[in-house]
Amino acid sequence: MRKVVSRDGTTIAYEKAGEGPPIVLLNGGFRDHTIFDSLVPELAPHCTTYVYDRRGRGQSGDSPEYAVEREIEDLTAVIGEAGGQAVVFAGSSGANLALEAVIAGAPITKLALHEPYFRIEGYPQPPADFLERLKDLLARDRRGEAAEYFLAELVGFAPETIEQWRGTPLWATNEANAHTLPYDTAICGDFKVPVERLADVRTPALVVSSDGTSDWLSAAARATAQALPNGWGMQLPGSWHRVETDILGRVLTGFAHTR
Known part of the structure; x- marks a missing residue:
């Protein structure tokens, strides 16, 4: 590149x-x-x-x-x-x-x-403490849980949909880039x-x-x-x-x- x-x-x-x-x-x-x-x-x-x-x-x-x-x-x-x-x-x-x-x-x-x-x-809104909880999961290196939390609370996925995503080849990328999810959250503001x-x-x-x-x-x-x-x-x-x-x-x- x-x-x-x-x-x-x-x-x-x-x-x-x-x-x-x-x-x-x-x-x-x-x-x-x-x-x-x-x-x-x-x-x-x-x-x-x-x-x-x-x-x-x-x-x-x-x-x-x-x-x-x-x-x-x-x-x-x-x-x-x-x-x-x-x-x-x-x-x-x-x-x-x-x-x-x-x-x-x-x-x-x-x-x-x-x-x-x-x-x-x-429409449903993200939790008021969404960013804080997301950062806490990442600080404890719980990258998979952080990705799941983002998809559930911000994207609105049901548990069964998240489970399907976990079974795809893209899930490894989701976890690898999980540390950037607070970036996207900050960009979205309120x-x-x-x-x-x-x-x-x-x-x-x-x-x-x-x-x-x-x-x-x-x-x-x-x-x-x-x-x-x-x-x-x-x-x-x-x-x-x-x-x-x-x-x-x-x-x-x-x-x-x-x-």
């Missing part, structure tokens, strides 16, 4: 592929750049893609003290490698990070979001759509959700699109928290090329 040094000296690993307008792909909780392995081939004939490992994951470095601002600087560093401006596609809690980056003035020309992690009023802070964002923004996802994720996507002055929503075929890759690739290609 290629490397770029973020503002605080942390090394961020990324991969570049394709030709055309630059688009940076930003992942959410648990995952690293490999989550986009099936999407990059859909985009690469039409766009120059940049996928990277967020700090603390994969081949990227980390710092002793975490701050959302450092992750915004990481994203900005990757955009710098893309020429100084880029379209950004971000999913899940990565979408929350991308919104924070836009608010902070990151050089994002267009923003595509997939199901940001907000909890709309009327889990409310920051309507007032988004009111001044003029960046064109597409917010997509899948027709097979959870009601609360659909509601969050709609609320986010409504809060963005130049935002609009789109529902696409898919399953829980996932859009069919070929369709998503066509939508993002069109979005990146539209003037």
Whole structure:
């Protein structure tokens, strides 16, 4: 992988592929750049893609003290490698990070979001002490339990669904990246759509959700699109928290090329 040094000296690993307008792909909780392995081939004939490992994951470095601002600087560093401006596609809690980056003035020309992690009023909310309990589990090196706690209390998975996830090859990655779950929790803040802070964002923004996802994720996507002055929503075929890759690739290609 290629490397770029973020503002605080942390090394961020990324991969570049394709030709055309630059688009940076930003992942959410648990995952690293490999989550986009099936999407990059859909985009690469039409766009120059940049996928990277967020700090603390994969081949990227980390710092002793975490701050959302450092992750915004990481994203900005990757955009710098893309020429100084880029379209950004971000999913899940990565979408929350991308919104924070836009608010902070990151050089994002267009923003595509997939199901940001907000909890709309009327849907179950995370426990008030969620972050403290998550950090306690990690401090005691109970990484598997921390991953389970995140999935149960923040994602809303039933015990049987978590048990199914534990039986998949991805579970090892979940545990390996469990120490970054407080990062994603911090990015989500109070889990409310920051309507007032988004009111001044003029960046064109597409917010997509899948027709097979959870009601609360659909509601969050709609609320986010409504809060963005130049935002609009789109529902696409898919399953829980996932859009069919070929369709998503066509939508993002069109979005990146539209003037």
